[in-house]
Amino acid sequence: MVVLHKVHGSQNRFFLLDQTTLEQPLTDPELVALAQQMTHPKTGLLNGADGILVVNASNHDNVLGQMRVINADGSEASMCGNGLRTVSRYLAEKYHSNQFKVETLTADLQVSRQSDLATDVPAFSVEISPVRFNQTAFPFDHLGGETLIDAPVRAFADGLTFTAIAVPNPHLISFVDTTTMNGPLLGDLGARLNRPNRYFPDGVNVSFAQILGPDQLFVRTFERGVGFTNACGTGMSATSLAFAMTHPQLGHFGRQMTIYNPGGMVKTVVHHSKARDTIELIGNATETHLITVDDAQLHQANVTEATATVATTHEEAAYEAFVAGLPSVSAIAVKE
Numbered sequence: 001m002v003v004l005h006k007v008h009g010s011q012n013r014f015f016l017l018d019q020t021t022l023e024q025p026l027t028d029p030e031l032v033a034l035a036q037q038m039t040h041p042k043t044g045l046l047n048g049a050d051g052i053l054v055v056n057a058s059n060h061d062n063v064l065g066q067m068r069v070i071n072a073d074g075s076e077a078s079m080c081g082n083g084l085r086t087v088s089r090y091l092a093e094k095y096h097s098n099q100f101k102v103e104t105l106t107a108d109l110q111v112s113r114q115s116d117l118a119t120d121v122p123a124f125s126v127e128i129s130p131v132r133f134n135q136t137a138f139p140f141d142h143l144g145g146e147t148l149i150d151a152p153v154r155a156f157a158d159g160l161t162f163t164a165i166a167v168p169n170p171h172l173i174s175f176v177d178t179t180t181m182n183g184p185l186l187g188d189l190g191a192r193l194n195r196p197n198r199y200f201p202d203g204v205n206v207s208f209a210q211i212l213g214p215d216q217l218f219v220r221t222f223e224r225g226v227g228f229t230n231a232c233g234t235g236m237s238a239t240s241l242a243f244a245m246t247h248p249q250l251g252h253f254g255r256q257m258t259i260y261n262p263g264g265m266v267k268t269v270v271h272h273s274k275a276r277d278t279i280e281l282i283g284n285a286t287e288t289h290l291i292t293v294d295d296a297q298l299h300q301a302n303v304t305e306a307t308a309t310v311a312t313t314h315e316e317a318a319y320e321a322f323v324a325g326l327p328s329v330s331a332i333a334v335k336e
């Protein structure tokens with residue numbers, strides 16, 4: 001028997017599987033099949049999820065574990081900011097440590113426990129890096145140059161500018177007004193750039209942001225490998241950096257930013273030096289369910305209400321109470 005955790009950061013929902021607790025770790029094709037089965041909104045478990053977070057052992061110094069991210073469609077992402085907070089919490093509790101590193105596909109990232117956001121709403125800060133702008137570091141093409149920073153792209157939309165940043169998973173960001181935020185463009189563009197296309201051959205996470213005031217944004221993301229999610233941690237981090245770069249009078253390096261999203265709110269701090277940019281992402285790491293299942297069902301990608309035993313924690317109610325206490329975005333928004 002093995003225990004999986006259902007977790008979320010800003011309602012970006014995942015199943016967390018610690019492979020070190022299994023007699024036989026799942027192979028990559030088994031992980032893909034499990035992600036596709038468990039996360040399905042209709043036929044998966046507990047109304048599905050946005051992906052699977054896989055925890056493996058790491059042999060790097062001062063690193064408590066390795067995180068892999070399998071999107072709902074079975075593709076693998078190099079990073080996941082909301083997911084890393086929940087993996088950090090899991091490892092913090094497993095190893096009784098509040099500050100350590102987690103190995104990800106491209107870097108060992110510093111994480112630390114923070115004060116709870118509210119009663120029973122634990123919070124973690126995670127490093128988001130490396131940051132890259134150059135098209136040789138992440139594939140995009142036919143966009144007019146080596147980088148894309150605050151530039152119009154008529155093929156995407158009239159009257160908007162776009163910024164491409166990899167952190168290191170790829171993001172395309174635009175600052176928009178309320179009408180565009182609530183219109184069909186984000187879904188249409190996100191779907192188009194995640195089918196075979198000439199601009200982003202590996203797909204891209206697309207975020208639209210509304211500026212609410214100094215160091216405050218609302219961000220909505222259409223995720224590669226998933227579709228619309230309640231929040232994307234790396235998306236909000238990359239958008240915070242784009243905000244400081246393109247709107248320096250409103251978005252400030254080195255100051256805490258507040259980023260609202262459809263699933264709640266996170267804080268970010270963007271740092272710039274000659275050598276590199278880094279971002280801190282701070283937010284909830286909530287554990288909603290414990291799922292006990294036979295190893296064989298995992299290997300067979302058959303984790304359902306019928307094959308697993310599910311226990312619900314009290315943390316979702318605490319998180320919802322925390323979100324209910326947040327100011328409404330329309331009350332904060334500056335007039336456009």
Ligand SMILES: N[C@@H](CCC[C@H](N)C(=O)O)C(=O)O
Binds near residue numbers: 078083224
């Ligand atoms: N939701 C995540 C990002 C997950 C990966 C993304 N879909 C990709 O393929 O890059 C986050 O919180 O960062």
